[in-house]
Amino acid sequence: MTSSPSQRLRVLILGGTADANRLTAAVAKDPRIDAVLSYAGRTENPTPPPISWRVGGFGGIDGLADYLRTEQIARVIDATHPFAAQMSAHAVAACAMAAVPLLALERPPWQRVPGDRWIDANDLATAAQSLGSAPRRVFLGIGRQHLKMFAAHPQHAYLVRLVDPPRAPLPLPGAEVIVARGPFDLASDRAMLTSHRIEILVARNAGGDSASAKIDAARDLGLPVVMVRRPFIPAREKVETVAEALRWLGHDETPAARGV
Ligand code: NAP
Numbered sequence: 001m002t003s004s005p006s007q008r009l010r011v012l013i014l015g016g017t018a019d020a021n022r023l024t025a026a027v028a029k030d031p032r033i034d035a036v037l038s039y040a041g042r043t044e045n046p047t048p049p050p051i052s053w054r055v056g057g058f059g060g061i062d063g064l065a066d067y068l069r070t071e072q073i074a075r076v077i078d079a080t081h082p083f084a085a086q087m088s089a090h091a092v093a094a095c096a097m098a099a100v101p102l103l104a105l106e107r108p109p110w111q112r113v114p115g116d117r118w119i120d121a122n123d124l125a126t127a128a129q130s131l132g133s134a135p136r137r138v139f140l141g142i143g144r145q146h147l148k149m150f151a152a153h154p155q156h157a158y159l160v161r162l163v164d165p166p167r168a169p170l171p172l173p174g175a176e177v178i179v180a181r182g183p184f185d186l187a188s189d190r191a192m193l194t195s196h197r198i199e200i201l202v203a204r205n206a207g208g209d210s211a212s213a214k215i216d217a218a219r220d221l222g223l224p225v226v227m228v229r230r231p232f233i234p235a236r237e238k239v240e241t242v243a244e245a246l247r248w249l250g251h252d253e254t255p256a257a258r259g260v
Pocket of ligand 1: 014015016017038039040041042055056057058059060061063064079080081083084085086087088090142143
């Protein structure tokens with residue numbers, strides 16, 4: 001079955017995550033869905049998706065509500081990172097203003113298992129403080145824009161993993177930098193922590209598979225992890241898997257439904 005352009009469901013996917021990429025790949029195969037993927041523009045060379053895409057902020061809640069109306073968006077799926085709290089809050093408000101149904105695709109947080117040496121922190125500033133006053137070798141897998149929180153604690157030796165090479169000096173003098181894009185695997189993260197003689201990690205509880213190797217490696221090595229809790233996001237309808245998000249869109253995964 002094919003659909004005329006006017007019958008196709010206009011969907012905005014707020015992206016920047018592996019889940020958003022998986023969802024995008026699935027909707028690209030459904031002729032009844034006309035989706036656009038939105039990137040914030042934080043990474044330099046985002047993977048070009050198989051559907052139309054846009055880059056950059058919408059201009060706050062009003063800007064997003066205008067976009068939804070102008071582009072005649074019928075559904076929004078917020079598949080942003082669980083720490084992208086501002087974008088997610090804006091999506092809740094803008095979708096309410098424009099009367100567009102919103103679904104969040106949010107992977108579950110990582111769970112502590114017996115033996116884990118997690119130190120919970122409500123935010124990155126608290127996480128930085130909880131490293132203590134004695135110098136330690138610290139792995140930071142938290143994103144370039146958050147490194148400044150650790151500048152107030154220069155006694156530590158930091159190892160930082162970034163997606164893109166830094167274009168300007170980092171706010172952490174002397175930090176060692178590894179440039180790498182996930183997904184990462186247990187063996188290489190274990191080797192990285194060992195070869196750099198890391199004593200403690202700082203992570204945000206992102207959940208999902210693409211960044212979990214460092215948590216598994218810390219578990220294997222018996223290393224403590226300062227684990228930052230997820231930020232508050234206003235209530236919205238939520239699912240955890242791409243398959244559930246597709247069902248919400250009315251996507252049928254049978255070949256006949258895809259017009260094959
Ligand atoms: P944020 O603080 O929640 O958002 C700040 C502003 O950036 C938003 O108000 C919005 O600007 C714009 N924005 C964010 N995501 C956008 C998107 N997908 N499309 C268009 N505009 C977007 O977000 P963040 O934490 O900086 O994250 C930015 C992006 O990186 C997100 O797409 C997220 O999925 C991805 N990401 C974030 C993390 C993380 O740790 N936070 C990790 C991996 C990937 P306007 O107000 O102008 O609309």
